[in-house]
Amino acid sequence: MPRPRAFDQFREVQEELARSGSAIFRDKAGVESLVIDDPYSIRYIHSYAEDSPFFLALAEHRLVGSRCTGPRCRFVFATPRSHCMVCGRPTEWTDLPNRGRIHSWTTCHFGSEAFLKETPYNLALVEFEGANSLLLARLKDAAEPDLYVGMPVEARFAEPPRYRITDVWFVPAQP
Amino acid sequence: MVTGGVTKFAKAHPAMDFRLMVKRAYDYALKGIPNLTKDRIDGTRISYFSDHFSRQLKAASMVQDYLGMNPKGSVRIEWGGATGGECFQAAYEAVASGRMDVCLAAGYETMSRVATWKGNEFIALASDTNFDFPLGGFYTGYYALMVVRHIYEYLRLGKFANVKDEREAQRLAVAEGQRIMSWVSVKNHRNALHNPYAQYPKRLTVDAVLASEMISYPLTREQICTMSDGAAVAVLCDESRAREFSDKPVRIAGVGCGTDTMRLADRPFGKVPLHPHEKASDYANLPYPGVHSFRAGRAAGIEAYRMAGISDPRTDLDFIELHDAYASSEIQTYEDLGLCKYGEGYDFTLSGAPFLRGIDYGLEVPEAGRIPVNPSGGLIACGHPVGATGLMQGVFAFWQIQGAIRRHFGDGTLQIRDARRGAIHSHAGTGSSVTVSILERGW
Numbered sequence: 001m002p003r004p005r006a007f008d009q010f011r012e013v014q015e016e017l018a019r020s021g022s023a024i025f026r027d028k029a030g031v032e033s034l035v036i037d038d039p040y041s042i043r044y045i046h047s048y049a050e051d052s053p054f055f056l057a058l059a060e061h062r063l064v065g066s067r068c069t070g071p072r073c074r075f076v077f078a079t080p081r082s083h084c085m086v087c088g089r090p091t092e093w094t095d096l097p098n099r100g101r102i103h104s105w106t107t108c109h110f111g112s113e114a115f116l117k118e119t120p121y122n123l124a125l126v127e128f129e130g131a132n133s134l135l136l137a138r139l140k141d142a143a144e145p146d147l148y149v150g151m152p153v154e155a156r157f158a159e160p161p162r163y164r165i166t167d168v169w170f171v172p173a174q175p
Numbered sequence: 176m177v178t179g180g181v182t183k184f185a186k187a188h189p190a191m192d193f194r195l196m197v198k199r200a201y202d203y204a205l206k207g208i209p210n211l212t213k214d215r216i217d218g219t220r221i222s223y224f225s226d227h228f229s230r231q232l233k234a235a236s237m238v239q240d241y242l243g244m245n246p247k248g249s250v251r252i253e254w255g256g257a258t259g260g261e262c263f264q265a266a267y268e269a270v271a272s273g274r275m276d277v278c279l280a281a282g283y284e285t286m287s288r289v290a291t292w293k294g295n296e297f298i299a300l301a302s303d304t305n306f307d308f309p310l311g312g313f314y315t316g317y318y319a320l321m322v323v324r325h326i327y328e329y330l331r332l333g334k335f336a337n338v339k340d341e342r343e344a345q346r347l348a349v350a351e352g353q354r355i356m357s358w359v360s361v362k363n364h365r366n367a368l369h370n371p372y373a374q375y376p377k378r379l380t381v382d383a384v385l386a387s388e389m390i391s392y393p394l395t396r397e398q399i400c401t402m403s404d405g406a407a408v409a410v411l412c413d414e415s416r417a418r419e420f421s422d423k424p425v426r427i428a429g430v431g432c433g434t435d436t437m438r439l440a441d442r443p444f445g446k447v448p449l450h451p452h453e454k455a456s457d458y459a460n461l462p463y464p465g466v467h468s469f470r471a472g473r474a475a476g477i478e479a480y481r482m483a484g485i486s487d488p489r490t491d492l493d494f495i496e497l498h499d500a501y502a503s504s505e506i507q508t509y510e511d512l513g514l515c516k517y518g519e520g521y522d523f524t525l526s527g528a529p530f531l532r533g534i535d536y537g538l539e540v541p542e543a544g545r546i547p548v549n550p551s552g553g554l555i556a557c558g559h560p561v562g563a564t565g566l567m568q569g570v571f572a573f574w575q576i577q578g579a580i581r582r583h584f585g586d587g588t589l590q591i592r593d594a595r596r597g598a599i600h601s602h603a604g605t606g607s608s609v610t611v612s613i614l615e616r617g618w
Contacts, residue, residue: 010187010287025189033190040230051305079306079440086443104327104466106319107392108311112296115311123316125324125440125466134440134466136320138310144392148345149327164309 050082059161066091078131100126102151138169177420179570180204184374184405184558187287194241196406217275218248222262222282223562227297259565260601260610266411283406284560319391322503325467326352329518355521356502357384367552369588374558398502403558407566426617429483433474450513452487469606472511483613493594496568498602499553565601572597
């Protein structure tokens, strides 16, 4: 009877799965475990629901946040939400400036499998004049030695839009 | 708490599925207590983080099943990285409410069933999938964003306040921050050399930590925990049964839980909630928590300390097992838990206070033993099978307080002498939820 090939190293098991779809792992005590390749993919029907206007605005090269309608609150969210997290009232859409400053940043040299091929990439939390919270975005056209907290940056927009948060990114602001 | 058990944490346990791992930890826990048989257990709380890892939904039912616990009551607990800590508190609540006399808390994760970078993707799906994940969802990146700001607030605006050139000042501050974070990594890996359950015990130098691969600036590979397979269990019961089962039961004297926004970008810039030994004037100009600190950890600490009657954690705790998924978050957590003030975490590390006395770290640690943090080696060295991690901390803390480290580790080096009271701290995604539980001698 055919039997999958057996290996002592789990790494070798993974390599064998890619080749033949099955393998046996043999541990130090000689216990054998049958291991199979088991791929899985899903197509989601993802609705942005109440966040939709933000993504539609990106397609028009506009950055919008949300402002609380509470008369004493008026909290401005740079990452929008349709109800205020401070006082609970509904918010209204408000334009954000195209320019901001880096509140914090990093360069990712590794990432999730979905983004590994894009490494290295920069992430920045951006602060805006007139907003009380931040926006997380990719930061392009700059490398580690150039970046610092407080650095002025400006928005760029994807053309054509893909209706994702990556439709906006930031670059160092032109003086 | 009357007993606990842990499997060795490993990169992969292909010969054990999650049911068998939990069973091994459970058998270990029950073995030492003849009166504690399965029929004495009223029900269970079972934790694992992600259905994605094993692609088996309702897996907790299969654990319940495998342990032969049906038809007793059970529920699955999930709360991100804090899953294990929440499970511990859920079992506490089952007993404290009077619903159960004896409750088993069991947790596990089998992260080896997917490749490491796919595993990172699953973890990153615990960030906002509209605004955060599609940017390059990667938790190390999120914690890097937090520590860059932490370094800015406390080193750039502290020790390097007088450097005129902004970029130069920040470059110096980050280099100093990286160096001090490496001390944490050296400490935890070194401690773990005496813990047979740990996944990555090793002797490291600061230079070796700094020279390891850059994962997400400024965090290097040796400053970050890894994926693991593992399980842990704890048995909690009411006071009279605790005395029946054990002559050294450990009392859960306080529980606390705090939360914060899922998105880092939404964290407010407000006031610091104070521990009893702090003053508002300590933080007059500190926008809080921003992205530099974990407000949830502070809230959890305040609640747990109040319940346990702790007025100053610096003197009222003998040790802490905290959630060091990143060396940076260990330093941030010193401050959240009031072991030092906000801004003093780096100096606190260099003082040696969180190191163990009597271990050669290759570092000058004059105050070693003042308040040992992660004597077990923490997540960085023990591994982080998410649903088991918070329970693992509970088990290690339990053994510390019983004075039983040598019995369970086969090596008494990590035993803290006369450890009467300790804290365990479990933490989820960028501090979106955190639990703190206080364990103390109950005899």
